[in-house]
Amino acid sequence: MKWFHEARFGIFVHWGLYSLLGRGEWVMHVERIPADEYAKLARKFNPKKFDADAWAALAKEAGARYMVLTTRHHDGFCLFDSSASDFTSVKSSAKRDFVAEYVEALRRAGLKIGFYYSLLDWRFPGYFDREAHPESAKALVEQAHAQVKELMTNYGKIDILWYDGGWVPGLTGEQIADFWRAKELNATVRKLQPHILINNRSGIPEDLDTPEQHVTASAPGRGWESCMTMGDSCGWGYVHNNPNFKTVPQLIQHLVTAAAGEGNYLLNVGPKPDGTIRKEEVERLRAIGRWLSVNCESIYGSERCPFGAGMLGLTTAKGNNAYLHVFRWPKQGELSIPGIKNKIKSATVLATGQHARIETGSNCRTFLKGLPKRPPDPYDTVVKLVLDGKPEAC
Numbered sequence: 515m516k517w518f519h520e521a522r523f524g525i526f527v528h529w530g531l532y533s534l535l536g537r538g539e540w541v542m543h544v545e546r547i548p549a550d551e552y553a554k555l556a557r558k559f560n561p562k563k564f565d566a567d568a569w570a571a572l573a574k575e576a577g578a579r580y581m582v583l584t585t586r587h588h589d590g591f592c593l594f595d596s597s598a599s600d601f602t603s604v605k606s607s608a609k610r611d612f613v614a615e616y617v618e619a620l621r622r623a624g625l626k627i628g629f630y631y632s633l634l635d636w637r638f639p640g641y642f643d644r645e646a647h648p649e650s651a652k653a654l655v656e657q658a659h660a661q662v663k664e665l666m667t668n669y670g671k672i673d674i675l676w677y678d679g680g681w682v683p684g685l686t687g688e689q690i691a692d693f694w695r696a697k698e699l700n701a702t703v704r705k706l707q708p709h710i711l712i713n714n715r716s717g718i719p720e721d722l723d724t725p726e727q728h729v730t731a732s733a734p735g736r737g738w739e740s741c742m743t744m745g746d747s748c749g750w751g752y753v754h755n756n757p758n759f760k761t762v763p764q765l766i767q768h769l770v771t772a773a774a775g776e777g778n779y780l781l782n783v784g785p786k787p788d789g790t791i792r793k794e795e796v797e798r799l800r801a802i803g804r805w806l807s808v809n810c811e812s813i814y815g816s817e818r819c820p821f822g823a824g825m826l827g828l829t830t831a832k833g834n835n836a837y838l839h840v841f842r843w844p845k846q847g848e849l850s851i852p853g854i855k856n857k858i859k860s861a862t863v864l865a866t867g868q869h870a871r872i873e874t875g876s877n878c879r880t881f882l883k884g885l886p887k888r889p890p891d892p893y894d895t896v897v898k899l900v901l902d903g904k905p906e907a908c
């Protein structure tokens with residue numbers, strides 16, 4: 515878990531046949547497109563501009579430390595070579611193993627490597643009705659075992675296995691793990707990839723909780739990672755007209771909220787069918803990267819801080835340092851922070867290097883003065899507090 519806690523920020527990539535339609539990754543199911551009709555998209559999926567090095571370079575520019583790619587989503591189409599299925603990018607018009615290209619590019623860039631894999635596959639009637647189609651249900655589970663083994667065997671060291679689609683109609687809790695034979699599967703995964711982190715979506719908690727579309731911390735000591743879309747929540751895959759892209763400060767606040775709870779933020783992009791990443795996403799990732807280049811020490815390897823930032827934002831910590839994340843810079847440029855027990859040795863604005871004058875009042879009140887009236891950083895001004903020991907609240 516060490517690298518994972520150091521990382522704090524990853525990029526999720528949803529990309530597959532559905533990208534061609536531009537109505538999100540659920541389009542086949544929601545629009546009830548028959549499997550044979552949907553499969554014809556494989557003939558059109560030939561992304562000439564796909565460049566895994568460009569994806570990796572953008573992730574690095576954003577300050578992310580890892581990526582997670584949909585090696586296969588609920589439609590069953592694989593971006594990798596599989597002996598368990600013909601419905602793959604290798605056996606259709608592209609004739610490329612995109613997972614292999616992705617892995618090689620991430621390794622070159624020094625990024626950690628995550629594989630998203632959907633256990634469910636809408637093409638199997640046995641997924642929807644196990645009793646009517648027992649053979650299909652059995653084949654579905656066998657395919658999942660075979661493909662996870664391929665992914666864990668053919669691409670060298672993999673850092674995260676991100677299951678999804680474990681949900682099975684009518685089953686709950688342990689029944690889900692039993693249906694997928696997840697205990698057996700994950701034991702095999704760990705034998706093949708001893709260092710891997712596995713998420714909690716195969717019916718077994720494993721290493722990581724995965725809040726989706728919200729940032730909510732798990733109990734201290736438990737690994738967690740919030741995944742979110744940049745635009746409307748129904749579209750992880752490319753959505754042609756996506757009118758509600760979050761603003762840069764919203765995205766930065768999500769990242770800081772995750773870091774404040776000792777968790778990670780997995781921010782999604784949905785590349786276009788040609789493999790390029792749209793302007794709206796590129797711009798936002800670059801802006802986050804610019805912010806992180808100045809403020810990274812408050813994020814990477816962050817710890818929980820026992821005191822907050824009052825009305826102004828959130829706090830993170832590391833060792834004897836606390837970081838005030840001021841999202842809402844106050845009118846007179848004087849910060850009022852309640853609840854700090856420590857003696858503060860210095861208070862510095864990371865964006866400008868300016869030192870604040872420190873005054874303390876009764877009731878454990880701290881005032882940071884002499885700062886500008888306008889926010890030094892329009893997104894989140896981080897003030898680093900060097901303390902006399904580990905942060906303590908009063």
Ligand code: H79
Pocket residue numbers: 528539540544678679726741747748749750
């Ligand atoms: O891969 C992404 C989603 O496709 C997947 N998990 C993330 C990481 C996911 N699987 N299930 N769900 C999300 C929740 C299901 C939401 C739905 Fe809908 C509500 C499916 C149908 C109605 C949202 C709205 C998606 C399509 C319409």
